[in-house]
Amino acid sequence: MSAPTITPPTGGNHVASARRILEVEDLRKRYTESGPLVCDGLTFNVEEGEFVAIIGPSGCGKSTLLRMMAGLLPPTSGTVQLNGRKISGPPPEMALVFQDYTRSLYPWLTVEKNVRFPLAGNKKMDKQEKANRVRDALSSVGLSGFESYHPGQLSGGMQQRVAIARALAFQPQILLLDEPFASVDALTKEGLEDTLLDVRDRLRESGNTMLMVTHDIDEAIYLADRIVILSKPPCLVAEELRVELPQPRSQVATRSHPEFLRIRAYIHDVMGLTQQRQAVPGH
Numbered sequence: 001m002s003a004p005t006i007t008p009p010t011g012g013n014h015v016a017s018a019r020r021i022l023e024v025e026d027l028r029k030r031y032t033e034s035g036p037l038v039c040d041g042l043t044f045n046v047e048e049g050e051f052v053a054i055i056g057p058s059g060c061g062k063s064t065l066l067r068m069m070a071g072l073l074p075p076t077s078g079t080v081q082l083n084g085r086k087i088s089g090p091p092p093e094m095a096l097v098f099q100d101y102t103r104s105l106y107p108w109l110t111v112e113k114n115v116r117f118p119l120a121g122n123k124k125m126d127k128q129e130k131a132n133r134v135r136d137a138l139s140s141v142g143l144s145g146f147e148s149y150h151p152g153q154l155s156g157g158m159q160q161r162v163a164i165a166r167a168l169a170f171q172p173q174i175l176l177l178d179e180p181f182a183s184v185d186a187l188t189k190e191g192l193e194d195t196l197l198d199v200r201d202r203l204r205e206s207g208n209t210m211l212m213v214t215h216d217i218d219e220a221i222y223l224a225d226r227i228v229i230l231s232k233p234p235c236l237v238a239e240e241l242r243v244e245l246p247q248p249r250s251q252v253a254t255r256s257h258p259e260f261l262r263i264r265a266y267i268h269d270v271m272g273l274t275q276q277r278q279a280v281p282g283h
């Protein structure tokens with residue numbers, strides 16, 4: 001990868017915590033013994049309370065990485081540690097939100113029952129606590145009043161809010177999001193991004209950490225405190241950068257902020273997306 005020609009953004013505004021919650025160390029993945037290398041020695045850390053976005057070209061291995069971090073896919077070599085312990089299966093401190101909400105929600109259950117579902121098996125939690133968590137989670141994604149609806153009676157954006165509420169009711173220490181807004185229209189996506197930022201602001205004090213995989217550069221800059229850029233396959237970490245943009249973020253002001261535009265240009269450069277326009281004769 002050629003060296004970027006734009007100065008990297010500096011500084012950082014993430015929560016002042018140096019505690020590493022997630023450590024990804026020299027992670028490699030081949031799906032089959034003779035198959036191609038998908039991830040080629042990924043190494044990076046996530047600190048408690050951070051919102052980290054992972055971006056990279058299509059097919060570079062983002063979802064593969066996320067599934068390894070969630071303990072759903074064993075790496076060929078290397079380790080993922082959560083709170084200093086090696087992950088070898090889905091850890092109880094983690095919750096996941098996937099792109100395809102139609103497959104992650106149970107269509108025959110009401111919104112309330114979908115959100116309560118992951119808590120059902122928790123025998124240490126009493127009924128009242130479960131009800132409180134469901135109520136708070138639905139309220140935080142703006143779905144109070146929709147408890148008795150079924151997913152099929154809701155719009156796509158609302159269904160993804162239910163999926164986010166379900167993850168929040170679980171009160172995970174770390175929330176992993178795999179292209180969570182890729183299946184909704186542009187306006188709904190903006191609303192969901194702001195919902196996620198609101199939730200994140202409320203949970204920030206309790207050290208809640210968010211890690212999102214996306215192919216959308218603007219979304220990564222808008223949401224994240226830090227961005228990990230993956231190279232083309234087999235992927236490794238091409239660059240890590242902090243996003244220093246004023247809080248609270250706003251869809252109009254943040255996206256037109258000079259620093260936003262500078263970071264975007266820099267990422268395009270790192271990912272080799274910057275096109276050199278040919279000079280048109282006579283212009």
Ligand SMILES: Nc1ncnc2c1ncn2[C@@H]1O[C@H](COP(=O)(O)OP(=O)(O)OP(=O)(O)O)[C@@H](O)[C@H]1O
Nearest residue numbers: 031032038056057058059060061062063064065215
């Ligand atoms: N179950 C699997 N078996 C074999 N190969 C797989 C499997 N899942 C993914 N791959 C391969 O791994 C590579 C990376 O796929 P992955 O879905 O992780 O990339 P991605 O960056 O998330 O892609 P996109 O941006 O298009 O969603 C691809 O070449 C894909 O074909």
